[in-house]
Amino acid sequence: MQSANQIVASLAKRHAWGLIVGFAALLAVDVLQLWTPRLIKSAVDQLTLGQATQSSLAWLAAAVLGLAAAISLLRLLWRPLLFGFARRVETAIRQRIFEHVQQMHLGYLDDQPPGEIMARATNDLNNIRMSLGMGLVAAVDGAIMGAAAIGFMLYLSPTLTILALIPMPLIAIAGRMVGRQMHGGFMAVQESFARMTEQTREALSAIGLVKAFALARREEQRMAQAGREYFAQNMRLARLMAVLFPLSSFFTSLSLAVVIGAGGPLAVFGQITAGDFVAFTAYLGLLTWPMMALGWVISLMQRGRASMQRVSEIITARPAVSDPAQPEALDPATPLDLEIRDLSFRYPGAANPALDRASLFVEAGRATALVGPVGCGKSTVLRLLTRLYDPPPGAALIQGRDVRALAQDELRSRVSLSPQEAFVFSTSVRENLALGRPQASDDELWAALRAADLAEDIRALPQGLESELGERGHTLSGGQRQRLALARILLIDPPALLLDDPLSAVDTATERRILANLAELRRGKTTLLVSHRLASVAFAARIFVMDHGRVVESGDHATLVAAGGLYQSLFAEQALLAELEG
Numbered sequence: 001m002q003s004a005n006q007i008v009a010s011l012a013k014r015h016a017w018g019l020i021v022g023f024a025a026l027l028a029v030d031v032l033q034l035w036t037p038r039l040i041k042s043a044v045d046q047l048t049l050g051q052a053t054q055s056s057l058a059w060l061a062a063a064v065l066g067l068a069a070a071i072s073l074l075r076l077l078w079r080p081l082l083f084g085f086a087r088r089v090e091t092a093i094r095q096r097i098f099e100h101v102q103q104m105h106l107g108y109l110d111d112q113p114p115g116e117i118m119a120r121a122t123n124d125l126n127n128i129r130m131s132l133g134m135g136l137v138a139a140v141d142g143a144i145m146g147a148a149a150i151g152f153m154l155y156l157s158p159t160l161t162i163l164a165l166i167p168m169p170l171i172a173i174a175g176r177m178v179g180r181q182m183h184g185g186f187m188a189v190q191e192s193f194a195r196m197t198e199q200t201r202e203a204l205s206a207i208g209l210v211k212a213f214a215l216a217r218r219e220e221q222r223m224a225q226a227g228r229e230y231f232a233q234n235m236r237l238a239r240l241m242a243v244l245f246p247l248s249s250f251f252t253s254l255s256l257a258v259v260i261g262a263g264g265p266l267a268v269f270g271q272i273t274a275g276d277f278v279a280f281t282a283y284l285g286l287l288t289w290p291m292m293a294l295g296w297v298i299s300l301m302q303r304g305r306a307s308m309q310r311v312s313e314i315i316t317a318r319p320a321v322s323d324p325a326q327p328e329a330l331d332p333a334t335p336l337d338l339e340i341r342d343l344s345f346r347y348p349g350a351a352n353p354a355l356d357r358a359s360l361f362v363e364a365g366r367a368t369a370l371v372g373p374v375g376c377g378k379s380t381v382l383r384l385l386t387r388l389y390d391p392p393p394g395a396a397l398i399q400g401r402d403v404r405a406l407a408q409d410e411l412r413s414r415v416s417l418s419p420q421e422a423f424v425f426s427t428s429v430r431e432n433l434a435l436g437r438p439q440a441s442d443d444e445l446w447a448a449l450r451a452a453d454l455a456e457d458i459r460a461l462p463q464g465l466e467s468e469l470g471e472r473g474h475t476l477s478g479g480q481r482q483r484l485a486l487a488r489i490l491l492i493d494p495p496a497l498l499l500d501d502p503l504s505a506v507d508t509a510t511e512r513r514i515l516a517n518l519a520e521l522r523r524g525k526t527t528l529l530v531s532h533r534l535a536s537v538a539f540a541a542r543i544f545v546m547d548h549g550r551v552v553e554s555g556d557h558a559t560l561v562a563a564g565g566l567y568q569s570l571f572a573e574q575a576l577l578a579e580l581e582g
């Protein structure tokens with residue numbers, strides 16, 4: 001698994017030529033920039049010594065223009081090459097984060113909440129891009145410019161150079177202080193922007209609640225507060241920026257003052273020409289910026305390094321659920337019996353076990369249901385059978401083989417789980433339906449829709465199967481979404497199907513109708529249905545009843561009612577409720 005550093009290294013290798021040309025152009029810009037004061041020196045010397053002619057000055061003017069044009073062209077060259085490289089790194093790492101998180105086990109998102117991953121995929125990537133783009137350029141540029149400016153100054157006058165360098169440590173310290181403040185300022189602006197965005201998102205998604213509880217005033221005040229904070233942070237940053245630039249020219253003048261004040265008594269000026277002096281001050285100007293930028297560059301690099309580490313933590317994390325070195329194969333000819341055997345399981349970090357020595361057996365060809373009070377562990381059983389979380393060895397079996405001994409792809413191609421949340425993508429009905437079988441024919445799509453009792457609803461949409469759903473399209477009701485998710489998995493028609501309360505938002509009569517279709521369609525195959533409505537699963541040949549992580553009863557509906565246990569009391573309770581609701 002590549003770390004962020006390795007991704008950068010391999011991209012640098014692949015784009016080595018671009019980087020070489022980019023840095024060469026950057027170097028050339030510096031050299032040309034350093035050449036300009038030499039032209040100024042010539043002009044001043046010619047003018048003060050009375051040697052200037054019309055044509056010599058015209059040549060110098062042309063040279064200044066030529067240099068400026070060459071500098072502009074070279075900048076056009078290096079910017080896309082070097083900043084482009086930083087963008088490539090950003091794009092590659094972002095893609096890697098996404099791919100890696102998709103490959104991780106489900107429980108990973110319990111440890112790394114999506115907000116944390118989002119922050120690393122945005123803010124940290126920004127820091128990496130800034131350090132590899134702006135930071136690297138400023139560091140190389142500053143080092144070359146600084147060293148060359150000092151070199152030229154030394155060449156003009158070693159004594160003046162030493163005098164000019166006296167205030168430089170001060171400049172570097174001031175630069176570091178302002179740089180730190182600016183770093184803090186940038187972070188504060190980003191954070192307050194994130195808070196404001198999150199608040200807007202929350203207020204918009206809770207608009208129904210806001211209206212029902214007449215909370216508009218409260219929301220406006222919260223927004224105004226967030227807006228004021230964002231404004232204040234931006235103003236603080238603007239004030240810091242306002243300090244930075246005058247500070248830089250102030251320090252140039254400070255060095256100049258030292259040069260003039262101390263240079264005179266040392267009789268330095270007798271040894272150099274007026275042109276030398278003018279060129280010297282120009283180099284001084286070129287030197288101040290790298291010194292000021294030093295602090296900023298250091299903080300950019302530090303941030304970049306910290307962010308590389310934070311990102312590497314994500315992209316090098318190993319999935320807790322992985323394929324065995326030599327996976328066993330399932331036998332296509334043998335029915336897919338599912339079993340959990342004496343299974344105890346605790347979610348990472350949870351105080352109590354979700355499953356406590358639970359056992360059940362789902363026989364292929366027999367409609368089986370799993371029921372029990374809220375939070376008793378039903379979904380957990382389905383997640384462990386499909387290895388979304390890792391069960392203990394030997395506790396979750398398919399065809400008598402430990403699910404841990406199978407390749408995950410093979411396991412999931414044979415055993416499909418339709419989770420409780422019926423997710424609908426913002427795309428067409430067709431694409432949503434055919435997710436697991438993109439080649440399905442229209443007839444097959446309609447058959448699945450009919451089985452899920454959704455065909456009439458889709459036919460009523462203006463564009464039928466092509467109708468767009470989600471953000472820019474039709475909004476389906478909760479019950480319609482569930483029926484779409486059911487049609488989606490029926491279209492795959494897997495050998496073993498696990499359904500997690502697939503119709504909880506559908507009315508009882510429709511639910512029964514759909515489940516009757518389902519029983520017919522799934523004849524001879526393995527089906528395990530979780531439901532909170534006992535009456536709806538009464539048709540099942542075998543019903544397992546769970547309570548507090550254990551399987552406490554099993555049998556068919558009539559046997560369980562007659563047994564007078566938990567099933568019977570839950571059933572009586574639900575029947576009474578149904579009667580009261582009329």
Ligand SMILES: Nc1ncnc2c1ncn2[C@@H]1O[C@H](COP(=O)(O)OP(=O)(O)OP(=O)(O)O)[C@@H](O)[C@H]1O
Nearest residue numbers: 110347350354373374375376377378379380381532
């Ligand atoms: N990701 C998780 N991390 C920690 N605890 C969890 C997690 N998912 C579920 N639990 C806990 O495990 C227990 C069993 O949850 P599970 O979702 O299996 O119950 P359920 O019977 O399917 O409930 P429901 O009828 O509400 O769907 C509950 O106490 C729940 O709070």
